[in-house]
Every structure is written in structure tokens, then in C-alpha cells.
Amino acid sequence: MTDQPSRPRKPRADAIRNRERVLEAAKAVFSRGGTEAGLEGVARQAGVGIGTLYRHFPTREALYEALYRREVEQLAELARQLSAELPPLAGLRRWIEALVEFVGTKKGMAAALALAAHKPPELMAYTSARLYEAIGTLLRPAAEAGEIRRDIGAEDLLRTVIGLCYLHEGPGWQAQVMRLVDVFLDGMRVQPGHPPAPPRG
Amino acid sequence: MTDQPSRPRKPRADAIRNRERVLEAAKAVFSRGGTEAGLEGVARQAGVGIGTLYRHFPTREALYEALYRREVEQLAELARQLSAELPPLAGLRRWIEALVEFVGTKKGMAAALALAAHKPPELMAYTSARLYEAIGTLLRPAAEAGEIRRDIGAEDLLRTVIGLCYLHEGPGWQAQVMRLVDVFLDGMRVQPGHPPAPPRG
DNA sequence: CAATAAACGGAGTATGCCTCCGTTTAGTCT
DNA sequence: AGACTAAACGGAGGCATACTCCGTTTATTG
Structure with a gap:
């Protein structure tokens, strides 16, 4: 034995x-x-x-994960830089811009990220963890500075951005997505005298 | 001849x-x-x-369109009611809630709506037109009342909501989606002393 | 230079999309 | 009623892709 x-x-x-x-x-x-x-x-x-x-x-997912490991690494690194160089919210926005840009460049990225954003954590474990960590790096300071609501997590944000990318096509779609991202970010701001509670109908 | x-x-x-x-x-x-x-x-x-x-x-799309014609009809009708009964923004929110609910009930609805939201307008022509019209009914009054920004159209909103639905799964996902929708709606509000221009990094 | 564990590769299986066409049938005409 | 015919039927079959299985080849080891 x-x-x-x-x-x-x-x-x-x-x-x-x-x-x-x-x-x-x-x-x-x-x-x-x-x-x-x-x-x-x-x-x-x-x-x-x-x-x-x-x-x-x-599996196809395994291939995606391996393929985009490097890109995800870059995004994580970028998050680190931005969180050091820019004020919290501005850094966050810039990072999202880079993310959208990435999806535009590498077509496959969208599918890979979509998987990372909602699949059982077993697959794409590395990618998911890395991305959430990166977003957290940018999200946390902004939340602690009291600039944005605290109830929106990294997962929420990633899913939102990827979801927006998913349904946009054609030339200039990335600008469209960023328009909508900006609306969302505006909504994340803590607004004095404007409680974040939704207007219950 | x-x-x-x-x-x-x-x-x-x-x-x-x-x-x-x-x-x-x-x-x-x-x-x-x-x-x-x-x-x-x-x-x-x-x-x-x-x-x-x-x-x-x-085509598969043709089947979707036929399948969900009735549901789309209902959504359009609901929009008409809500725009009459509720103040603009509240009506809009309620309608989106119903939309998300629909997607939850009829699983196929998500795919059908995704198609309606970004496919060449030839296919799903009926569905697309009907939905945009419905959303417009709710969006326009709110915009004219000066409650929300004017640069977000029906297409933008539909794509956003469907995109959010796309990546959410598991029990209670609809509440998650509504949380994010509420953030987005907050961002659509015209905020006094807070220009909608994004923070250019 | 064997021995052998690991990797190779592609034929084979399974599944799903969609087309084509010979057969059947419901409506129409007398 | 019975013949006629356009329309509808249905499923065999062509094609494409995902994935598996296993006999063959090969890089490493001692």
C-alpha cells in the first residue's frame, strides 16, 4: 500500500x-x-x-480561460495602476473603458467574460477571481470615500458592463456602451438629499 | 400577361x-x-x-416572434395603462419590473427579446416596433416633464434591461436585476447641479 | 537501447440544423 | 359525388459541429 x-x-x-x-x-x-x-x-x-x-x-471554456489569462492579467494590473494614479471614481471609469475596449479588440473576450460573470465558479475560476479582485480594488476606495453606494459589488458591476456589451454591435458600439455605463455610474453616486431607495410604485 | x-x-x-x-x-x-x-x-x-x-x-426567430407575440402585446398594453395611471418615472419602473418578470416566467422570452433588441430590423420587426413604442410611451412623458435625461432612448433602455437579465441566474435573480435597474434609473434622473457629462479621466 | 508512460491523431459516434421531394389531402369545380 | 389540383405533409438525407475512443507513435528514463 x-x-x-x-x-x-x-x-x-x-x-x-x-x-x-x-x-x-x-x-x-x-x-x-x-x-x-x-x-x-x-x-x-x-x-x-x-x-x-x-x-x-x-471544454471550450477551458480554452477561453487559457486564451485570455494574459489579457485578464493585464486588466488586473491596469486596475492596480489606476487605483494608485487616479481618484477613485475616475479610475473606475477608466478601467471600465479599457475593459470595453478589450472586448472590442478581442472578439472572443466577450464570450469568455460572460462565462466568467455567471458560470458556476468551478470553471473560469482564475479569471473570475482575478477580475473581481481587480474591480474590488477600484470599487472599495470609492465606497470608503463615500462617493458611491456600498451595495453594488464587483460582480454586479462586471455583469452590468458585460451585459451591455453583449447586445451592442456595429461600428461605434463601444461609445454607445460607455454612454450607458456613464448613466449607471451616475446612478451609483451617493446623492445628497436623494436616497437611493427606488420609487416604489 | x-x-x-x-x-x-x-x-x-x-x-x-x-x-x-x-x-x-x-x-x-x-x-x-x-x-x-x-x-x-x-x-x-x-x-x-x-x-x-x-x-x-x-427560422428559429420566426418561431420566437410568433410565440411571444401575445406576451409582447400584453406588455404594450400594460405600458399604455401605466402611463395613464402613474407618474412618469414610477410607471416606467413598474413596466420594467413586469418585463423582468416576464423574462423570468417564460424562459424563452429572454432570447426572443435579445433578438428584438439587436437584430437587423427585418426579423422580429413586429416585436421590436411594439416594444420600442411601448417604452417610448413611458419614456417621453418623463423626459418632457424634465425628470430624466433626454439622451437615453427606448432602444438603450431595452438593451440595458435585457443585457442585465442575460447574465443573471439562480433563485432570486430578478430582484438582483431590479436592484441594478434602479441604479440605472437613478442615473437617468436629471440631477440639479450635477451635469450628466461623464468624468473624463 | 529497451521499456513504458504519455501524447498523438483521426475515424467514429452523436446531435442538431435545414432542404428537398415524393406522397397525401383539403378545398374547389362541374 | 367524383375528379382535379394547389397546398401541406413528413421524414430521409445532406451537412456541420461537438466530443470520444483507442490503436499507434514518441519522448523520456534507467
Whole structure:
């Protein structure tokens, strides 16, 4: 019963290489064609069999998560910078602007974020955690400074922004989204003499 | 060249009956299983061939539109009532509440509305027009009364609400959505001494 | 240079969308 | 009533994509 620890082999070189190739191909394929694009196409472009793709990324979500890990990292880093450089609310807005921009650049990002924003936390665990943390970094100071309501959390905000991105298309959609984001942010402001309670009909 | 008007035949009874059956089945199938459910399943449940389904509803969207015509009608009617009975903003909020409720009851509604909210206007023409009209009924008085900003249109509002519904799941999600809707509505208010211009970073 | 665990790849299975067309049938005409 | 015909029926089949399974290949190890 005391089986040897048998320290694990070094991971095979071809495995690592193929994994990288698939990510590269996925980036290319999803860039045009959106996330609808078939996974077979990704495999073909990567020059690997479909089986190999699935071994490395058992689900479409897993592929998204791996693909956008770097971008999410960047967003988190940006949040850190902004929270240091700008006053709370301004930093928050700038960050959201960057987020919307990202979604515009990398088409697939929207789908990935949508998953991160409402899927069971098992999948996309890393992405979700990272994003919530980033938003929290910006949200907390503003709340503590008394500038915004305290009952809107990072999840709420992320879902709102992604939801807005989801239904907008065509040229200039990002400006449209930001218009609506600004309305929302206005609503988050603590307004003296204007209790946040909704007008109960 | 002068072909007889040859007045059209009376529509066949089985055609009408089958159309109705398909709608009935679609309602049942989409109620559970969401809109993901296969159309083959709908046809089977309706007791008709798949060909028949497609003849009556050439696209999935066409089926949605037909399915939810009644619901959209109700929403439009409700808007008319509310705009008469309640002060502008309160009426608007109540209507949105009803909209969210609808989406909760009929799961498929969300997908149908999402289409209505951003698809080329050819499809879902009826639904889109009706909804925008309904929202306009509530939005206009509030804008003219100077209670809310004028730069948020019916499309903006519909997209916002549907977008919010899109990413929320699980028990009690509708309350969550309404919380965020209330924030947005707060942001739409014209605030004395608080210009709606965003804080440019 | 075996031995072997790991990775490969693609044929195969499953599922769903949608079309096409031979068959059936309801309404119309005499 | 019976023949006629446009319209509707239905499901086989073509196509595309998601995902699995397993016989074959290969990188590492001793």
C-alpha cells in the first residue's frame, strides 16, 4: 500500500509545444469569425489532431480561460495602476473603458467574460477571481470615500458592463456602451438629499 | 400577361391546426430546457414532421416572434395603462419590473427579446416596433416633464434591461436585476447641479 | 537501447440544423 | 359525388459541429 512517490516524469516537449500551438491558432481563428468558430478549424490551423486539442482543453471554456489569462492579467494590473494614479471614481471609469475596449479588440473576450460573470465558479475560476479582485480594488476606495453606494459589488458591476456589451454591435458600439455605463455610474453616486431607495410604485 | 386574379383558396384546416400545435409544443419545450432545446423535439412533441415545422416557421426567430407575440402585446398594453395611471418615472419602473418578470416566467422570452433588441430590423420587426413604442410611451412623458435625461432612448433602455437579465441566474435573480435597474434609473434622473457629462479621466 | 508512460491523431459516434421531394389531402369545380 | 389540383405533409438525407475512443507513435528514463 505504500506505493513509491515515483517522482513524475518531466512533461513531454511535444505536449508543451502543441498546447502553445493550439492557443496561437485559437487566437487567430477567434479573432476573425468570433467565438462561434469551430474547434476543428482551430485544430487544423494548429496542425494538430482534434483529439490533441480536446486533451489539452477538455471544454471550450477551458480554452477561453487559457486564451485570455494574459489579457485578464493585464486588466488586473491596469486596475492596480489606476487605483494608485487616479481618484477613485475616475479610475473606475477608466478601467471600465479599457475593459470595453478589450472586448472590442478581442472578439472572443466577450464570450469568455460572460462565462466568467455567471458560470458556476468551478470553471473560469482564475479569471473570475482575478477580475473581481481587480474591480474590488477600484470599487472599495470609492465606497470608503463615500462617493458611491456600498451595495453594488464587483460582480454586479462586471455583469452590468458585460451585459451591455453583449447586445451592442456595429461600428461605434463601444461609445454607445460607455454612454450607458456613464448613466449607471451616475446612478451609483451617493446623492445628497436623494436616497437611493427606488420609487416604489 | 393579364393573369386572372383567381381569388385565393381558403387556407387548409390542417395547416392552421398544425401551426397551432407547433406553437403549443414550442411553449412547452422552451419552458423547460430553455431556448437551446432542439427544434426536432418541438416537432416531435407537436406530432408533426420536422418539415412542417420549418414550413410554418422558416427560422428559429420566426418561431420566437410568433410565440411571444401575445406576451409582447400584453406588455404594450400594460405600458399604455401605466402611463395613464402613474407618474412618469414610477410607471416606467413598474413596466420594467413586469418585463423582468416576464423574462423570468417564460424562459424563452429572454432570447426572443435579445433578438428584438439587436437584430437587423427585418426579423422580429413586429416585436421590436411594439416594444420600442411601448417604452417610448413611458419614456417621453418623463423626459418632457424634465425628470430624466433626454439622451437615453427606448432602444438603450431595452438593451440595458435585457443585457442585465442575460447574465443573471439562480433563485432570486430578478430582484438582483431590479436592484441594478434602479441604479440605472437613478442615473437617468436629471440631477440639479450635477451635469450628466461623464468624468473624463 | 529497451521499456513504458504519455501524447498523438483521426475515424467514429452523436446531435442538431435545414432542404428537398415524393406522397397525401383539403378545398374547389362541374 | 367524383375528379382535379394547389397546398401541406413528413421524414430521409445532406451537412456541420461537438466530443470520444483507442490503436499507434514518441519522448523520456534507467
